[in-house]
Amino acid sequence: MWADDVASRALGMELIAVEPGHAVLAMSVTEAMVNGHDLCHGGYIFMLADSAFAFACNTYNQRTVAQHCAITFVAAARRGDRLVAQATERMRAGRSGIYDVTVTREEGFVIAEFRGNSRVIEGEIVPGLKPRGPARAKP
Numbered sequence: 001m002w003a004d005d006v007a008s009r010a011l012g013m014e015l016i017a018v019e020p021g022h023a024v025l026a027m028s029v030t031e032a033m034v035n036g037h038d039l040c041h042g043g044y045i046f047m048l049a050d051s052a053f054a055f056a057c058n059t060y061n062q063r064t065v066a067q068h069c070a071i072t073f074v075a076a077a078r079r080g081d082r083l084v085a086q087a088t089e090r091m092r093a094g095r096s097g098i099y100d101v102t103v104t105r106e107e108g109f110v111i112a113e114f115r116g117n118s119r120v121i122e123g124e125i126v127p128g129l130k131p132r133g134p135a136r137a138k139p
Helices: 005-009 042-057
Strands: 014-018 022-030 065-074 081-095 096-107 110-120
Touching: 005 042, 022 042, 022 110, 042 065, 042 081, 042 096, 042 110, 081 110
Parallel strands: none
Antiparallel strands: 014 022, 022 081, 065 110, 081 096, 096 110
16 A cells, blocks of 8 residues: 555655554655744645554555544644654444544654544455454444
8 A cells, every 4th residue: 555655655754663453654844844834734744644544444454545534733843843643543343443643743742633534445455365453343
């Protein structure tokens, strides 16, 4: 999936870790990402969180997309900050899932909290690969 994720790679995101229900991505705030207040535009922070969410919810080899996402910005990010997004699965049942993503500066200071609701669609990431990870919750 990473090889085909042109958008995330184009922004300089790095895939740090992926395991069932969890993903960590990082990105440095560049000159091109700052707004008129000389702060990182919230859309870039959202995109980092959304990408971490995407990798976490696609770890079971089932094609999964965002159904709903919300973000709360709690502090500003600035040019040169290295941001880290840690996505964690909260629940999976049927075709739906809920994931929380915390975006921090590299030293751990919280910048934003994101919640994503996922929905499984038709298809596999790697055709024929057996899903790994925890069993799905029963509805």
